[in-house]
Amino acid sequence: MSIKELKSELLKIAKVRSAISLLQWDLSTYMPPKGASWRAEVLGELSEYAFFLFTSERMGNLIEKAQEEAKSELELALVRLTRKDYEKYRKIPLRLFVELQKEKAIAEKLWEEARKDNNFLILKDSLKKIVKMVIDIAEHIGYEDNRYDALLDEYEPGFKTSYLKEICDYMKRALIPLLERVESSDLEKEGKGSLKKGSFPIDKQRELIQRVISAFGFDLYAGRLDTSPHPFTEVVGLNDVRITTRYDEADPFQALLAAMHECGHALYDLNIPKEFFGLPIGDGASAGMHEGQARFWENIVGRSLPFLTFLKPILDSTFPSLSEMSVVDIWKKLNTVRRSLIRVSSDEITYNLHIIVRFELEEAMINERLSIEDLPYAWDEKMNEYLGIRPDNHRNGVLQDIHWASGHFGYFPSYMLGNIYAGQIYWKLKENLPDLDKMVSEGNFKAILEWFKENIYSKGKFFEPLEMIKAVTRENLSPSYLVRYLEEKFLRNPIKR
Amino acid sequence: MSIKELKSELLKIAKVRSAISLLQWDLSTYMPPKGASWRAEVLGELSEYAFFLFTSERMGNLIEKAQEEAKSELELALVRLTRKDYEKYRKIPLRLFVELQKEKAIAEKLWEEARKDNNFLILKDSLKKIVKMVIDIAEHIGYEDNRYDALLDEYEPGFKTSYLKEICDYMKRALIPLLERVESSDLEKEGKGSLKKGSFPIDKQRELIQRVISAFGFDLYAGRLDTSPHPFTEVVGLNDVRITTRYDEADPFQALLAAMHECGHALYDLNIPKEFFGLPIGDGASAGMHEGQARFWENIVGRSLPFLTFLKPILDSTFPSLSEMSVVDIWKKLNTVRRSLIRVSSDEITYNLHIIVRFELEEAMINERLSIEDLPYAWDEKMNEYLGIRPDNHRNGVLQDIHWASGHFGYFPSYMLGNIYAGQIYWKLKENLPDLDKMVSEGNFKAILEWFKENIYSKGKFFEPLEMIKAVTRENLSPSYLVRYLEEKFLRNPIKR
Numbered sequence: 001m002s003i004k005e006l007k008s009e010l011l012k013i014a015k016v017r018s019a020i021s022l023l024q025w026d027l028s029t030y031m032p033p034k035g036a037s038w039r040a041e042v043l044g045e046l047s048e049y050a051f052f053l054f055t056s057e058r059m060g061n062l063i064e065k066a067q068e069e070a071k072s073e074l075e076l077a078l079v080r081l082t083r084k085d086y087e088k089y090r091k092i093p094l095r096l097f098v099e100l101q102k103e104k105a106i107a108e109k110l111w112e113e114a115r116k117d118n119n120f121l122i123l124k125d126s127l128k129k130i131v132k133m134v135i136d137i138a139e140h141i142g143y144e145d146n147r148y149d150a151l152l153d154e155y156e157p158g159f160k161t162s163y164l165k166e167i168c169d170y171m172k173r174a175l176i177p178l179l180e181r182v183e184s185s186d187l188e189k190e191g192k193g194s195l196k197k198g199s200f201p202i203d204k205q206r207e208l209i210q211r212v213i214s215a216f217g218f219d220l221y222a223g224r225l226d227t228s229p230h231p232f233t234e235v236v237g238l239n240d241v242r243i244t245t246r247y248d249e250a251d252p253f254q255a256l257l258a259a260m261h262e263c264g265h266a267l268y269d270l271n272i273p274k275e276f277f278g279l280p281i282g283d284g285a286s287a288g289m290h291e292g293q294a295r296f297w298e299n300i301v302g303r304s305l306p307f308l309t310f311l312k313p314i315l316d317s318t319f320p321s322l323s324e325m326s327v328v329d330i331w332k333k334l335n336t337v338r339r340s341l342i343r344v345s346s347d348e349i350t351y352n353l354h355i356i357v358r359f360e361l362e363e364a365m366i367n368e369r370l371s372i373e374d375l376p377y378a379w380d381e382k383m384n385e386y387l388g389i390r391p392d393n394h395r396n397g398v399l400q401d402i403h404w405a406s407g408h409f410g411y412f413p414s415y416m417l418g419n420i421y422a423g424q425i426y427w428k429l430k431e432n433l434p435d436l437d438k439m440v441s442e443g444n445f446k447a448i449l450e451w452f453k454e455n456i457y458s459k460g461k462f463f464e465p466l467e468m469i470k471a472v473t474r475e476n477l478s479p480s481y482l483v484r485y486l487e488e489k490f491l492r493n494p495i496k497r
Numbered sequence: 498m499s500i501k502e503l504k505s506e507l508l509k510i511a512k513v514r515s516a517i518s519l520l521q522w523d524l525s526t527y528m529p530p531k532g533a534s535w536r537a538e539v540l541g542e543l544s545e546y547a548f549f550l551f552t553s554e555r556m557g558n559l560i561e562k563a564q565e566e567a568k569s570e571l572e573l574a575l576v577r578l579t580r581k582d583y584e585k586y587r588k589i590p591l592r593l594f595v596e597l598q599k600e601k602a603i604a605e606k607l608w609e610e611a612r613k614d615n616n617f618l619i620l621k622d623s624l625k626k627i628v629k630m631v632i633d634i635a636e637h638i639g640y641e642d643n644r645y646d647a648l649l650d651e652y653e654p655g656f657k658t659s660y661l662k663e664i665c666d667y668m669k670r671a672l673i674p675l676l677e678r679v680e681s682s683d684l685e686k687e688g689k690g691s692l693k694k695g696s697f698p699i700d701k702q703r704e705l706i707q708r709v710i711s712a713f714g715f716d717l718y719a720g721r722l723d724t725s726p727h728p729f730t731e732v733v734g735l736n737d738v739r740i741t742t743r744y745d746e747a748d749p750f751q752a753l754l755a756a757m758h759e760c761g762h763a764l765y766d767l768n769i770p771k772e773f774f775g776l777p778i779g780d781g782a783s784a785g786m787h788e789g790q791a792r793f794w795e796n797i798v799g800r801s802l803p804f805l806t807f808l809k810p811i812l813d814s815t816f817p818s819l820s821e822m823s824v825v826d827i828w829k830k831l832n833t834v835r836r837s838l839i840r841v842s843s844d845e846i847t848y849n850l851h852i853i854v855r856f857e858l859e860e861a862m863i864n865e866r867l868s869i870e871d872l873p874y875a876w877d878e879k880m881n882e883y884l885g886i887r888p889d890n891h892r893n894g895v896l897q898d899i900h901w902a903s904g905h906f907g908y909f910p911s912y913m914l915g916n917i918y919a920g921q922i923y924w925k926l927k928e929n930l931p932d933l934d935k936m937v938s939e940g941n942f943k944a945i946l947e948w949f950k951e952n953i954y955s956k957g958k959f960f961e962p963l964e965m966i967k968a969v970t971r972e973n974l975s976p977s978y979l980v981r982y983l984e985e986k987f988l989r990n991p992i993k994r
Contacts, residue, residue: 011538015539015543016542018535018539019519019539019543020516022519023516026523030527030721030723031733031737032718032719032720032721032736032739034716034718034736034737035733035734037736038735038736038774039734041508042515042516042734045509046516049546219531220529221529221530222532224527224529226527236528237532237536238532239529239531239532239535240528240529240531240532240535240536242529277535
């Protein structure tokens with residue numbers, strides 16, 4: 001009975017959050033521009049309400065009562081996860097939560113302006129306030145060693161900053177030399193496939209994407225594909241998970257890659273057991289595990305030779321002008337390794353270095369070792385240190401991502417951890433499905449999806465990410481698997497496979 | 498200070514309602530079908546929350562305190578309107594409100610099924626429950642003479658059933674003979690314009706509609722035009738009013754007429770003073786006054802010879818196959834008077850008779866003089882009595898409208914009252930803008946919109962509809978103006994004008 005009451009209260013909050021999700025999805029897709037300022041107020045109101053409900057005395061009592069009654073593993077997990085979040089969020093004063101929401105709305109607008117004007121100063125003061133509030137929140141939540149731990153735990157439960165630093169050191173030691181080897185390899189010297197000129201109408205691109213994501217297993221009756229300036233996935237409700245992409249009429253691969261990425265997120269969300277929906281257990285294991293799924297479908301599948309073999313005839317019939325490009329030409333185009341300034345368009349090797357730059361900077365900001373004034377300079381320095389290039393301006397440097405303006409400190413590492421999880425899981429998947437490449441080249445993704453359902457999606461948030469890696473691969477987390485995947489992929493000539 | 502507090506609480510509720518509006522808009526436009534059942538729960542949760550907030554003790558106290566402080570006419574109106582709704586809704590038990598919401602969701606689904614299967618029995622039991630609950634609500638609200646008054650007041654504040662019956666009697670006495678005269682007139686004998694065959698791509702139709710509604714004054718940066726099975730207007734937020742239409746590839750006029758109708762609603766909503774938004778005064782005077790605006794732009798403007806003169810070159814350039822039709826041909830096509838079974842596609846004369854059928858039936862149901870069992874038979878009888886035709890099945894008869902399944906008893910009269918208001922206001926408008934026809938034929942709608950802004954839109958809900966008619970036309974409401982408009986329109990040959 002008490003468990004039922006707790007679930008019912010959690011579902012009530014989930015309904016409010018579902019409205020918030022739709023309001024956010026609409027904000028980025030269809031909302032008429034003049035509706036923006038009222039929309040911000042509606043979002044603020046409902047976010048405050050959801051926060052209030054979740055941190056109320058009532059919730060505390062429901063958890064206590066449910067605790068006494070919980071018996072099954074699932075019930076125990078439900079109470080444990082709810083209590084963890086409850087105790088954390090209850091430490092954050094409602095006032096502080098509301099103020100941060102408001103400042104975020106302001107900072108996001110200023111970020112857009114600053115980016116357009118290529119001027120960090122426009123954002124500086126608001127970002128300062130955000131960082132101050134985020135630090136304040138971290139102090140309220142509490143931590144043992146590093147203030148950043150309090151934030152990191154939101155996205156990667158069970159992770160410590162010290163461990164993350166070790167992983168970053170490993171990655172730098174492995175990837176910086178790998179980057180040099182790839183640059184001097186035969187493969188790179190052969191030159192890259194270039195896109196045949198031509199216009200690729202958006203309608204056709206959308207059709208192509210819908211075929212691909214349907215083949216992956218995305219149910220278009222339980223989701224949508226729309227357009228937005230920044231691609232994203234939104235769980236609007238039970239059986240309602242929406243993804244977006246952005247189109248470039250001169251290059252059909254950009255929208256496809258972004259859609260495959262978001263499709264990975266959506267497949268995870270859509271295949272968590274329905275009975276977990278709306279409960280703390282009805283989520284992915286972590287932000288990184290989620291990113292891992294996105295990066296798996298985008299990169300490990302989407303940029304692979306077998307996948308492009310499957311894609312080729314569809315591509316040719318959709319865009320006859322592309323038929324002159326061979327599968328290998330396309331592979332090269334999608335797998336160019338290059339020291340570039342922009343994270344979202346970077347290759348699978350340098351992407352991780354982009355993340356390390358961000359993680360090290362935000363960890364320093366949160367621990368007040370780096371001032372907001374010095375941030376742009378520190379950014380440029382780190383880019384030069386790890387990637388060997390220096391941004392020519394703020395837009396291509398410190399202003400390229402919205403995350404900090406949105407108050408999302410602690411999220412960036414999840415992108416890299418996602419790659420690392422996906423890399424390690426990939427080898428296990430290959431072991432279990434020896435015909436993996438053949439399946440992919442034939443467009444048969446069913447067994448892959450089933451494997452993920454059984455091993456990952458069906459578990460919801462039952463495991464923390466490190467536990468899940470162990471449960472799935474029978475080994476502790478190791479970034480070596482990702483590095484091995486990257487070495488095999490980028491140091492072996494695809495033509496000679 | 499107290500006024501400010503009252504406003505702030507009302508705006509809080511408006512924010513919740515704004516989320517509900519978006520959830521409803523999305524439900525009818527973009528929601529993936531499998532998301533439906535969760536969506537119903539989200540809507541139920543937020544509706545209950547909004548109802549709870551509005552009927553709480555806290556709201557009662559805020560009204561009391563604001564009452565003492567209110568000085569300006571506007572402040573007094575704010576308190577008066579809030580108190581009226583508060584006292585009404587507070588009489589309705591929350592339990593009853595929630596149950597009705599749930600039963601509506603069920604009945605609407607059954608209505609769809611019943612309509613598809615052409616079988617009233619599928620809906621019958623659920624409709625019985627709905628009527629019982631609506632009667633229960635009317636009893637809680639209370640009334641003097643007629644139980645139906647308690648429902649009618651929701652849509653047409655200040656109206657009594659007895660007065661509405663007088664209006665219906667007048668309308669029947671005027672329109673049934675007028676219908677016969679039109680049928681035997683030269684005009685009708687000349688035959689009707691018929692649509693040149695051809696396919697009218699939806700994209701082109703949408704473009705055409707956007708040009709027309711923009712010309713009317715609809716700001717596409719503060720609104721949207723989308724597609725849905727049943728056209729509607731939704732105020733999603735401040736500066737965010739969305740309309741929908743439905744397309745028929747074989748006939749471009751259906752979507753245009755529906756869009757002009759919804760545009761009329763939207764122009765009203767978008768031009769109520771921004772500072773009234775979210776407050777009880779920030780609404781139209783009544784559902785009928787709102788319909789009146791919709792019917793004005795759809796019919797009095799949209800089906801007029803001057804408008805079609807303006808439209809003709811745009812139409813020809815969009816759809817060259819239509820260029821063989823003259824303006825008069827098109828006028829005839831859009832103004833065919835015919836005894837037909839379906840309300841939404843009926844002409845300007847018989848439309849009112851369709852409404853009277855519905856009003857008389859629902860008034861009898863609410864007062865328990867007509868059982869749900871007898872409803873289909875009573876429907877057919879009344880159709881035969883007023884329109885001289887008898888439905889061949891339930892789908893074209895009693896099952897054609899969703900209103901009763903949605904619990905909207907008391908709304909139907911607003912459609913006819915809308916026509917009557919629009920008719921009376923039209924003559925005043927013509928008096929004030931003697932060049933009206935010329936303006937319309939030149940596509941210059943600015944002065945019309947300005948006139949409506951000044952005389953109607955800017956007043957929000959400050960006046961009840963009968964007061965507003967008096968304020969605008971300096972006369973009491975009289976359906977004779979509508980009848981005169983219809984006589985002039987349908988008994989005069991457009992060619993001889």
